[in-house]
Amino acid sequence: xxxxxxxxxxxxxxxxxxxxxxxxxxxxxxxxxxxxxxxxxxxxxxxxxxxxxxxxxxxxxxxxxxxxxxxxxxxxxxxxxxxxxxxxxxxxxxxxxxxxxxxxxxxxxxxxxxxxxxxxxxxxxxxxxxxxxxxxxxxxxxxxxxxxxxxxxxxxxxxxxxxxxxxxxxxxxxxxxxxxxxxxxxxxx
Amino acid sequence: xxxxxxxxxxxxxxxxxxxxxxxxxxxxxxxxxxxxxxxxxxxxxxxxxxxxxxxxxxxxxxxxxxxxxxxxxxxxxxxxxxxxxxxxxxxxxxxxxxxxxxxxxxxxxxxxxxxxxxxxxxxxxxxxxxxxxxxxxxxxxxxxxxxxxxxxxxxxxxxxxxxxxxxxxxxxxxxxxxxxxxxxxxxxx
Amino acid sequence: xxxxxxxxxxxxxxxxxxxxxxxxxxxxxxxxxxxxxxxxxxxxxxxxxxxxxxxxxxxxxxxxxxxxxxxxxxxxxxxxxxxxxxxxxxxxxxxxxxxxxxxxxxxxxxxxxxxxxxxxxxxxxxxxxxxxxxxxxxxxxxxxxxxxxxxxxxxxxxxxxxxxxxxxxxxxxxxxxxxxxxxxxxxxx
Amino acid sequence: xxxxxxxxxxxxxxxxxxxxxxxxxxxxxxxxxxxxxxxxxxxxxxxxxxxxxxxxxxxxxxxxxxxxxxxxxxxxxxxxxxxxxxxxxxxxxxxxxxxxxxxxxxxxxxxxxxxxxxxxxxxxxxxxxxxxxxxxxxxxxxxxxxxxxxxxxxxxxxxxxxxxxxxxxxxxxxxxxxxxxxxxxxxxx
Numbered sequence: 001x002x003x004x005x006x007x008x009x010x011x012x013x014x015x016x017x018x019x020x021x022x023x024x025x026x027x028x029x030x031x032x033x034x035x036x037x038x039x040x041x042x043x044x045x046x047x048x049x050x051x052x053x054x055x056x057x058x059x060x061x062x063x064x065x066x067x068x069x070x071x072x073x074x075x076x077x078x079x080x081x082x083x084x085x086x087x088x089x090x091x092x093x094x095x096x097x098x099x100x101x102x103x104x105x106x107x108x109x110x111x112x113x114x115x116x117x118x119x120x121x122x123x124x125x126x127x128x129x130x131x132x133x134x135x136x137x138x139x140x141x142x143x144x145x146x147x148x149x150x151x152x153x154x155x156x157x158x159x160x161x162x163x164x165x166x167x168x169x170x171x172x173x174x175x176x177x178x179x180x181x182x183x184x185x186x187x188x189x
Numbered sequence: 190x191x192x193x194x195x196x197x198x199x200x201x202x203x204x205x206x207x208x209x210x211x212x213x214x215x216x217x218x219x220x221x222x223x224x225x226x227x228x229x230x231x232x233x234x235x236x237x238x239x240x241x242x243x244x245x246x247x248x249x250x251x252x253x254x255x256x257x258x259x260x261x262x263x264x265x266x267x268x269x270x271x272x273x274x275x276x277x278x279x280x281x282x283x284x285x286x287x288x289x290x291x292x293x294x295x296x297x298x299x300x301x302x303x304x305x306x307x308x309x310x311x312x313x314x315x316x317x318x319x320x321x322x323x324x325x326x327x328x329x330x331x332x333x334x335x336x337x338x339x340x341x342x343x344x345x346x347x348x349x350x351x352x353x354x355x356x357x358x359x360x361x362x363x364x365x366x367x368x369x370x371x372x373x374x375x376x377x378x
Numbered sequence: 379x380x381x382x383x384x385x386x387x388x389x390x391x392x393x394x395x396x397x398x399x400x401x402x403x404x405x406x407x408x409x410x411x412x413x414x415x416x417x418x419x420x421x422x423x424x425x426x427x428x429x430x431x432x433x434x435x436x437x438x439x440x441x442x443x444x445x446x447x448x449x450x451x452x453x454x455x456x457x458x459x460x461x462x463x464x465x466x467x468x469x470x471x472x473x474x475x476x477x478x479x480x481x482x483x484x485x486x487x488x489x490x491x492x493x494x495x496x497x498x499x500x501x502x503x504x505x506x507x508x509x510x511x512x513x514x515x516x517x518x519x520x521x522x523x524x525x526x527x528x529x530x531x532x533x534x535x536x537x538x539x540x541x542x543x544x545x546x547x548x549x550x551x552x553x554x555x556x557x558x559x560x561x562x563x564x565x566x567x
Numbered sequence: 568x569x570x571x572x573x574x575x576x577x578x579x580x581x582x583x584x585x586x587x588x589x590x591x592x593x594x595x596x597x598x599x600x601x602x603x604x605x606x607x608x609x610x611x612x613x614x615x616x617x618x619x620x621x622x623x624x625x626x627x628x629x630x631x632x633x634x635x636x637x638x639x640x641x642x643x644x645x646x647x648x649x650x651x652x653x654x655x656x657x658x659x660x661x662x663x664x665x666x667x668x669x670x671x672x673x674x675x676x677x678x679x680x681x682x683x684x685x686x687x688x689x690x691x692x693x694x695x696x697x698x699x700x701x702x703x704x705x706x707x708x709x710x711x712x713x714x715x716x717x718x719x720x721x722x723x724x725x726x727x728x729x730x731x732x733x734x735x736x737x738x739x740x741x742x743x744x745x746x747x748x749x750x751x752x753x754x755x756x
Contacts (some may be wrong), residue, residue: 001334001367001368001369001377012242012592012595013592014585014588014589014591014592017584017585017588018581018584018585020584021620021622022581024619024620025579025580025581025706025707025728026707028579028619029707031707031711052591052595053587053588053591053622054622055620055621055622064600073313078707078711080706084267094307097368098372099369101369101372102369102372102373106711109726113317113318113319114318114319118283118319120314120315120318120319124311124317124318125314125317125318126309126314127311127317128314128316128317128318128323129302129303129309129313129314129317130302130303130307130309132335132337132368134323135702136316136323139589139592140592140593140596140598140645140646142596144598144673145190146321146644148321170645170675178190178285179190179290179321180190180290183287183290183291184257184291188190196551201403201553203396203399203400203402203403206395206396206399207392207395207396207399208393210395210396210431211392212393213392213430213431214390214391214517214518215518217387217390218518218520219429228501229540241402241406242398242402242433243433244431244432244433267518267522268518295522324513328403329403329404329407329409329457330454331407333456334407365431370421379712379745379746379747379755421672431655433573472685475746476750479746479747479750480747480751491695492696492697493697496661496697498692498693498696498697500694502694502695503692503693503695503696504687505583505689505695506680506690506691506692506694506695506696506701507680507687507691508680508681508685508687509745510713510715512695514705515700523568524699526699530720556568557568557668557699558568558668558669561665561668561669566568
């Protein structure tokens with residue numbers, strides 16, 4: 001019985017780097033992996049997962065309309081990897097759990113938990129409820145504490161509190177923040 | 190900066206037992222704890238947290254209308270403990286996170302993740318999104334694998350698939366099941 | 379393939395309470411467990427595991443001379459549980475790992491990591507190296523931080539720094555301490 | 568109070584990749600890190616940490632004679648990172664723990680737990696006993712199960728069971744194996 005894994009972390013916690021490392025490990029053993037990312041994340045081009053350290057590779061994309069069935073997974077796939085898994089829907093997470101549990105292919109999902117207002121992403125909520133194993137990928141706030149929230153900044157570096165949940169971008173627009181900083185606008189002394 | 194902890198487990202995973210152990214440890218050090226449970230869980234009497242091993246003690250109760258503010262917590266409280274935390278609302282979980290982060294009192298929440306249909310409880314979803322630390326309390330399915338789901342049975346021991354999300358009861362009505370068993374009605378051979 | 383689990387915690391972290399909860403969960407399902415404790419720990423009588431909350435039950439005892447073989451485990455045993463596992467020897471931990479991996483019976487070990495001088499116990503070192511899964515059972519220091527060390531006190535409550543590694547006793551002689559307190563004799567302000 | 572972290576994994580589990588990701592995260596925030604690796608590991612050149620995915624950077628080296636004191640750490644260092652931490656001695660691990668706890672600089676150690684014979688490395692044993700937080704970096708065996716052991720192969724790909732504990736090399740000489748495979752020479756069917 002394979003598992004559904006949920007590995008969450010704030011912005012820039014190394015989620016894609018970890019995903020690429022896992023893919024590399026399977027492939028060194030001659031085993032194929034299947035990588036998905038959200039279609040709406042096109043920072044490195046649509047259908048590309050990439051990291052700030054310069055590594056990247058192509059991936060299948062998913063939208064809220066994608067259906068995941070065992071038949072979609074090529075014969076011989078050893079592992080299915082998701083980047084930006086917070087954009088999955090609740091029914092998609094359930095489909096992926098069934099693929100892992102009933103068809104024996106581990107599914108490893110990397111993603112954010114909450115948006116710039118501290119509200120949960122649908123996929124993150126569903127993964128937190130169903131995943132067989134939950135792990136945090138850690139990163140740091142400017143104060144040195146663990147960062148678990150994401151803050152959105154405008155072009156002048158001012159915090160943005162209102163707006164659309166999704167506004168895809170890189171370091172310029174978001175940074176990871178500890179809870180104290182997220183709630184108070186200042187890191188704890 | 191204190192933390193919000195989310196310690197989830199299926200039915201009979203020892204959640205209340207763990208909660209009482211934590212309370213005992215603080216009290217041995219002469220430090221007071223505050224225990225809450227859901228008003229609707231009256232298996233051991235309203236406002237009582239109890240375990241199948243026979244331990245029990247009184248607790249404050251919460252309903253979806255309860256507001257949690259730092260002012261509600263008696264001076265000198267070292268830790269706030271929640272049993273049946275899956276019945277918290279999303280705003281309540283946010284309030285508790287702010288109490289931990291801004292007022293320095295750790296809040297430890299024990300509860301189920303999903304109901305008998307595999308749908309998430311609101312409090313469990315919110316805790317999975319905001320908690321500073323997530324840990325699983327494990328229990329076993331009849332097949333010996335880790336159980337992470339809950340199955341509801343009727344008086345004749347037949348699985349129930351339809352009905353209200355909440356129907357409080359003990360061993361007679363629910364048991365913990367591994368994902369394979371939850372999805373297929375039979376444990377994996 | 380079953381696993382060897384290592385669940386460590388400082389004095390009074392609820393290790394025995396957790397062990398008894400796991401045993402109870404298996405037994406509720408009609409499955410037998412086998413419990414061992416160290417012969418030299420006779421706080422609750424030789425061959426008894428007990429907790430400060432009042433629960434206790436009989437157990438097999440082990441000494442450094444005990445050999446663990448699959449043949450020693452009664453047919454139908456669903457799980458083997460060890461209390462005071464820090465007193466295992468390195469070869470014993472290896473034997474238990476082989477029983478879990480080759481014979482399919484999970485082995486769950488509870489114990490301390492270090493003695494009153496901060497030196498490791500042999501069994502704890504071996505479990506940290508071989509266990510398939512490692513988890514911490516947490517408790518608190520007087521300052522409210524996580525305690526991970528153990529301090530020995532004399533009858534007048536003064537810290538003892540020299541002496542035998544093993545001097546079995548209850549609350550009167552030991553308490554759990556955070557690392558800062560362990561190294562400096564005072565909790566961090 | 569900063570922490571000593573122990574993040575272990577078998578060969579090729581992505582330990583160095585994770586280390587470089589953490590370093591990058593601190594540096595993006597304008598904070599300096601200090602990286603150490605074992606002098607005897609010169610796969611990428613002495614004093615270089617490198618990954619199979621092509622990333623690398625210079626590092627300080629340590630030998631069993633190195634002493635670690637707070638004074639060695641440049642003013643403003645936000646985090647100290649160790650690759651090949653299994654080669655630390657027990658006193659060195661203690662020194663690093665004191666630096667984290669008493670001087671407030673987190674120390675994150677990456678390394679192997681056991682050698683090709685399944686015997687523990689000294690540094691790994693000490694880190695398992697003292698670290699404030701322990702996490703596993705996972706990789707897979709050829710059978711798809713989690714690998715936690717390391718197997719040494721000769722040039723013809725035959726398993727080597729005798730020899731020196733340390734024989735530094737890359738993929739050609741070692742691979743990660745699940746416990747069943749390590750003990751029986753074959754992956755579990």
